[in-house]
Amino acid sequence: MENTHKISFVNKYLFSTDHKTIGAQYTIMGVLMAAVGGFLAYIFRYNLAFPGQNIPLFGALGPQQYNSFVTIHGMIMVFWVGMPVLLAGFGNFLIPMMIGTDDMAFPTLNMMSFWIFFLSAVILLASFFVPGGAFGGGWTMYPPLSANGYMVRDPNFLSALLSGSSLLILAVALEFVAMLMGGINFLVTTFNKRTKGMTAFRVPLVVWYINIAAVIFMFSVGPLVAGAFMLLFDVVLGTGFYDPARGGDPILFQHLFWFFGHPEVYVLLLPSLGVLAEVIPVFSRKPLFAYKKLVYLALLSAVLSVVVWAHHQFIAGIDPRMATFFSIGTIIISIPFAGIFLSFMATLWGGSIRFKLPMLWALGFIALFLIGGLTGLFLGSNAFDIYAHDTYFVVTHFHYTLFPDIFFGFFAAFYFWFPKFSGRTLNNTLGHLHFWLTFVFFNCTWFVLFFNGLAGQHRRIHDYSAFSNFSGGIYQTFEKFSTIGAICLILTQFIFLINVIMSMSKKKNAVKNPWEATTLEWVADSPPPHGNFPVMPEVFRGPYDYSVPGEAKDFLPQNQQ
Amino acid sequence: MNILPKNVSTYGQEIDSLFWLITTFALIAFVISLFVLIYPLFKYRQRAGVKAEYFTGEKKTHFKWVAIALIALALSDFIIMYAEHDAWVTIEGLPAQQDFHVGVTGRQWNWIFTYPGPDGKLGTADDVVVDEQNSELHVPVNKNIIFDLRARDVVHSFFIVNTRLKQDALPGRVVTRWFNITVEGKYDISCSQICGVLHAKMRNYVVAESQEKFDAYIKALYDNNKPKI
Amino acid sequence: MSNKEINLEISHVPQGRLGLWILIAGELMIFGGLIACYLLYRIRFPEWANDAAHTSTLIGAINTIVLLSSSFTVVKAHEAAQKRDYKNITKYMTITIFCGLLFLVFKSIEYITEIHEGHTLVSSEFFSFYFLMTGLHGLHVVAGMVTMLVVMLGARKGENLHRVELAGMYWHMVDLIWIFLFPLLYIAK
Structure with missing residues (x-):
């Protein structure tokens, strides 16, 4: 602390080892990538509504570009927005603050983790500019399309290495490395660096959930890393791991991909659920409902998450009996998550609810996720999945889960902790405008597309002119409606940007504990200095002591005796 | 406007009735959950002088409501699985008579x-x-x-x-x-x-x-x- | 900021060791994934045995012995580190690095013979797996050796002695993976 003023700009903002700076780097990077992903979404949504027309700010969109944009949009939103913001961003900001320590267990590793992540993002974006453009075979990267998509593998090592598909694999692999390093940090920090009195069941739920997410990630990603090596060798060196003509099997990659790909959904979901677990009690002035059970439910779902992957492959030609097994697994894993959401709702009952901005985002999250979760019932049923697979029904389903998860979860956290970490306050009116418009336009964008999906409209199609019932009539109108909704949704985010810029240009005026919350981060100054706490706080109670009978105040901070 | 397009196959009807079955379950669950979410927002909004109740939900008497809901969800899930099983077997298997x-x-x-x-x-x-x-x-x-x-x-x-x-x-x-x-x-x-x-x-x-x-x-x-x- | 003592090692496992355990778990999942894929294919295609016949069990066995003895010396180095016996640390770690080097030399001889016989990365599925798995393992051997060297240079001066144990743990993992690869690629003909 004493030598803060000696730290140069580069060390303070670029190669900082401070967990808050790294968290900010991850979050800002994630938001920038979200802007790229959103722009891609705008381009292909525009094309779907008005096929063949010149797209404002872009121009004409060819089929190959359309495929790349859809693919990279998915990749970016999951791996370069969801992961850095929810896992790395939340983890870095919250874990050391909430368990009461000065920094991560391995600060240098933490810094390297961000820069590897940065490199991966650069490689991903660079893949737009190589000959042939970015990879356009769907974010699932199924071989043989990804291995030798155009049936002739490039025999030239260098140009094969610089193809869209190998750059994408490389970028994803580096991103995995970055997140693995982050995950090691989170786990060791939480295990070893908790402050005095911070026993396992006094740790706020969000810390639990980020750690469980990190464990799920590290356990499930290994086989896909192996699979990515094999795929990269197929692309660049001409091996035939997935080439049926040479004794390989393309389904193997699907298994490896979904063995990771499905748990990945929970990796993205758990940190956001953790945020809800922090936000809802504060604004209901009530203890979190069934805190300990929520920990066990998440642990249970972590175990179950590795036995559900093949429900993405019901129609991929796997053994029908195996499908029944995975269908049952899928049903069972819905139980702990339903339990988590129900407990959040139960927290509201009997509370004294304040409709502050973080609370609105949290409630919006639950409302939208409800639709996402219930449409999962349709897809988890393997017989209906025969029909709904690869249609807009699936696309809409996962946007109803992932959009609330990534964006509502992020905004709930942002409006909640921004005063703490920046020391500034946000404009309330703009915040409300941002929330309500986002909520409305999101539903405009997506709800109508359920009907397109049920009509059997299949996804990743550049131009529906070959399919008469989708290239005109009501379903085309729905596409237009959805696109207008999407454009408004994107424009709404500028309100958020303006709000943040306005707030950053004002002087620091945030108080220490604006929401009257109990967890340790509210004990520190706003913004917390390097090292977080002047004296490490000692913890005497659980994280959710609100409205304890017989107490004068309706909240008891964890460090209060 | 029909939600599902015209069905022309022998087994398509099974998928369609499965769809309506799941829709029924999903809509019931949706309405109940939405009530559970929205009702407290009106009933328990902040009022001067009213303190929130204190319960942690760790007690069985409290958690039983969540447990009951989860059991109901699991049951309806398994009813759906049971209902769809025949359709799945019909479509994925081969008929005895192959024309x-x-x-x-x-x-x-x-x-x-x-x-x-x-x-x-x-x-x-x-x-x-x-x-x-x-x-x-x-x-x-x-x-x-x-x-x-x-x-x-x-x-x-x-x-x-x-x-x-x-x-x-x-x-x-x-x-x-x-x-x-x-x-x-x-x-x-x-x-x-x-x-x-x-x-x-x-x-x-x-x-x-x-x-x-x-x-x-x-x-x-x-x-x-x-x-x- | 002198209150670091309060919150050190609540779990009673030193930070470095805990982190390394997690890293090793992650690495084992990667190799586990590869080995599982290999096994699934191998069971489905018994004819891979024809290709497997061309790997040199003798060199594989020698390499196994080399790696196993290096695991022993790394344990001795750890023992020496606990006694702060700098001379023996240097001695045993040098032997370990030398063993790693020997392993790589044998591996290269094997690769060269096989490539001369026409078994390359792209010649058959078995050899694709063979080169991918042993190559990735070889990279881990190199990484282990470099780590060992860096740790040894520090430990010689009495710095960061706890790292001797960490380097040793990593080395044991490299060893363990080889124990799995050897029967799968060399013995199963």
Whole structure:
């Protein structure tokens, strides 16, 4: 602390080892990538509504570009927005603050983790500019399309290495490395660096959930890393791991991909659920409902998450009996998550609810996720999945889960902790405008597309002119409606940007504990200095002591005796 | 406006009734959950002088409400699973009576149809292969059509919206499935798994027609296919 | 900021060791994934045995012995580190690095012979797996050796002695993976 003023700009903002700076780097990077992903979404949504027309700010969109944009949009939103913001961003900001320590267990590793992540993002974006453009075979990267998509593998090592598909694999692999390093940090920090009195069941739920997410990630990603090596060798060196003509099997990659790909959904979901677990009690002035059970439910779902992957492959030609097994697994894993959401709702009952901005985002999250979760019932049923697979029904389903998860979860956290970490306050009116418009336009964008999906409209199609019932009539109108909704949704985010810029240009005026919350981060100054706490706080109670009978105040901070 | 498109296959009805069953469960669950979410927002909003109740939910008497909801959810899940099982077995299995056997092969970007030659068997030298862009697969109506699904290059997915049938075609594997179209007509076949640049243009038709018309079509195919001397 | 003592090692496992355990778990999942894929294929295609016949069991066995003895010396180095016996640390770690080097030399001889016989990365599925798995393992051997060297240079001066144990743990993992690869690729003909 004493030598803060000696730290140069580069060390303070670029190669900082401070967990808050790294968290900010991850979050800002994630938001920038979200802007790229959103722009891609705008381009292909525009094309779907008005096929063949010149797209404002872009121009004409060819089929190959359309495929790349859809693919990279998915990749970016999951791996370069969801992961850095929810896992790395939340983890870095919250874990050391909430368990009461000065920094991560391995600060240098933490810094390297961000820069590897940065490199991966650069490689991903660079893949737009190589000959042939970015990879356009769907974010699932199924071989043989990804291995030798155009049936002739490039025999030239260098140009094969610089193809869209190998750059994408490389970028994803580096991103995995970055997140693995982050995950090691989170786990060791939480295990070893908790402050005095911070026993396992006094740790706020969000810390639990980020750690469980990190464990799920590290356990499930290994086989896909192996699979990515094999795929990269197929692309660049001409091996035939997935080439049926040479004794390989393309389904193997699907298994490896979904063995990771499905748990990945929970990796993205758990940190956001953790945020809800922090936000809802504060604004209901009530203890979190069934805190300990929520920990066990998440642990249970972590175990179950590795036995559900093949429900993405019901129609991929796997053994029908195996499908029944995975269908049952899928049903069972819905139980702990339903339990988590129900407990959040139960927290509201009997509370004294304040409709502050973080609370609105949290409630919006639950409302939208409800639709996402219930449409999962349709897809988890393997017989209906025969029909709904690869249609807009699936696309809409996962946007109803992932959009609330990534964006509502992020905004709930942002409006909640921004005063703490920046020391500034946000404009309330703009915040409300941002929330309500986002909520409305999101539903405009997506709800109508359920009907397109049920009509059997299949996804990743550049131009529906070959399919008469989708290239005109009501379903085309729905596409237009959805696109207008999407454009408004994107424009709404500028309100958020303006709000943040306005707030950053004002002087620091945030108080220490604006929401009257109990967890340790509210004990520190706003913004917390390097090292977080002047004296490490000692913890005497659980994280959710609100409205304890017989107490004068309706909240008891964890460090209060 | 119908939510689901017209169904023309024997087993499509099972999928449709399954859809309505799940929709019923989902809507009930949706309404109840929405009530549980929204009611407290009005009932328990901040009021001057009213303190929130203090309960942690760790007690059985409190958690039982969540537990009951979870059990209800699990039960309805298993009812759905039970209801769908027959449909799944019907579609994924093969019928005892197999009327006509064809081959379907995906390539970038077209479906190729192979009809058995005059000997009536697939996989022999006299098979007739139709490999034209946007060609039609002719089948007799009300017959169990068995098809061998292959892919020549990448993963494709054989999808006839109106029969509710979808199946991935995988390079290096043969997947055998079936359908039975009960209404004469011409229906889209699409590829629903991204398969490269012109994935959007991969569209063929299945034409279900009476046995006489179908026989005439096959005869014409054989005639055209005869080696010219 | 002198209150670090309060919150050190609540779990009673030193930070470095805990982190390394997690890293090792992650690495084992990667190799586990590869080995599982290999096994699934191998069971489905018994004819791979024809290719497997061309790997040199003798060199594989020698390499196994080399790696096993290096695991022993690394334990001795750890013992020496606990006694702060700098001379023996240096001695045993040098032997370990030398063993790693020996392993790589044998591996290269093997690779060269096989490539000369026409078994390359792309010649057959078995050899694709063979080169991928042993190559990736070889990279881990190199990484282990470099780590060992860096740790040894520090430990010689008495710095960061706890790292001797960490380097040793990593080395044991490299060893363990080889124990799995050897029967799968060399003995199963």
